[in-house]
Amino acid sequence: QVQLLQSGPGLVKPSETLSLTCNVSGGSISSYFWSWIRQPAGKGLEWIGRIYTSGTTNYNPSLKSRVTMSVDTSKNQFSLKLNSVSAADTAVYYCAREESVSGRSFDYWDQGTLVTVSS
Amino acid sequence: DIQMTQSPSSLSASVGDRITITCRASQSINNYLSWYQQRPGKAPKLLIFSAFSLQSGVPSRFSGSGSGTDFTLTISSLQPEDFATYYCQQSYSTPRTFGQGTKVEIK
Numbered sequence: 001q002v003q004l005l006q007s008g009p010g011l012v013k014p015s016e017t018l019s020l021t022c023n024v025s026g027g028s029i030s031s032y033f034w035s036w037i038r039q040p041a042g043k044g045l046e047w048i049g050r051i052y053t054s055g056t057t058n059y060n061p062s063l064k065s066r067v068t069m070s071v072d073t074s075k076n077q078f079s080l081k082l083n084s085v086s087a088a089d090t091a092v093y094y095c096a097r098e099e100s101v102s103g104r105s106f107d108y109w110d111q112g113t114l115v116t117v118s119s
Numbered sequence: 120d121i122q123m124t125q126s127p128s129s130l131s132a133s134v135g136d137r138i139t140i141t142c143r144a145s146q147s148i149n150n151y152l153s154w155y156q157q158r159p160g161k162a163p164k165l166l167i168f169s170a171f172s173l174q175s176g177v178p179s180r181f182s183g184s185g186s187g188t189d190f191t192l193t194i195s196s197l198q199p200e201d202f203a204t205y206y207c208q209q210s211y212s213t214p215r216t217f218g219q220g221t222k223v224e225i226k
Contacts, residue, residue, distance in 0.1 A: 035215070045163065045206060047215040060214040061120070094162055103168030104210035105153035112162050 002027040004095050004110035012089075012117050018082040022095030022110060029053055029076045033098040035106065036069070036080045038091040046091075050098060051078055085117045121145050121209050125218035131226040136197045140221045142190045142207035151211040154183055154192045157220075158203045166205075167192065197223070 008020035022034070036048040049059035051069040059067045063082070071078040082089060092114050096106040122145035132138050142152065150170035155163035165174045167183035170190055180195045194201055202225050207218040 044219050045208075045217040047217070050213075050215075058213040062214075098210070099168070103153060103172065104151060105165050105168035105174075105208070106155075106163070107165050107168075107174070109162040109164075 002097065002108045004097070004108055006093070006095050006110045006113050008113060008115070010114055010116060012085055012115060013119050014086055014117055015084055018085050018089060018115055018117075019079065020093055020095070020113065020115070021077055021079045023075070023077045024097075025076065029071070029073055029078070032100055034071065034078045035096045035098055037094045037096055037106070039094070039112075040091040048080065048082075087117050089115070090117045091115060120214055121148060121212060121216050123207055123209055123216050123218040125207055125221050127221060128219065129222040129224060131224045132197055133226045134197055134199060138194050138197060138223065140192045140205055142185075142192070142218050144188045144190075144209055147187045148209045148211035150186045151209055152183070152185065152190045153208045153210065155206045155208065156201075156203045157206065163206060
């Protein structure tokens with residue numbers, strides 16, 4: 001059973017960089033797209049972007065200038081960096097696997113991490 | 120970006136009711152449409168993929184239909200654990216986009 005476990009600080013200061021890592025266990029990280037998705041309190045889901053195990057990325061144009069994703073297949077983990085954060089970036093951040101054979105849906109999610117941007 | 124519009128935004132229903140949630144895409148997405156259930160404080164859970172395929176372990180009272188731009192999620196007989204927020208999501212193109220959600224509440 002695939003499990004995703006996210007790590008990273010829950011509090012980030014304005015203008016600094018938010019950094020999160022998602023560790024994949026119970027299965028290989030290879031040959032999948034891995035996404036980051038966020039959800040402000042009481043609001044809907046926003047896709048931040050994704051990375052393939054080759055390193056290929058796709059970012060949401062709304063965040064593209066501030067986002068960097070990376071993958072470390074030797075550690076079975078992938079990471080998100082979002083720079084120049086503001087209060088508008090306060091949200092629960094999820095990492096998720098995009099299933100690649102049929103439907104391309106998000107079939108595995110982690111439990112989510114609340115990241116608060118505040119001084 | 121492909122816009123996903125769900126209706127209604129919320130609904131009240133009773134245990135045993137049949138409910139339908141609709142999702143409309145701003146352009147054709149073939150059948151690259153998924154449905155998720157999110158309970159408070161929890162991560163979304165995949166219910167339906169490819170518009171009508173039931174994810175493993177999901178009860179058969181959930182069903183999906185549609186293609187192109189118009190899709191529906193139906194719960195044939197609401198159970199207490201089904202009171203949650205439901206989201207549709209397209210995976211036809213990037214950026215992946217979600218509907219705004221439909222909150223199903225107890226009447």
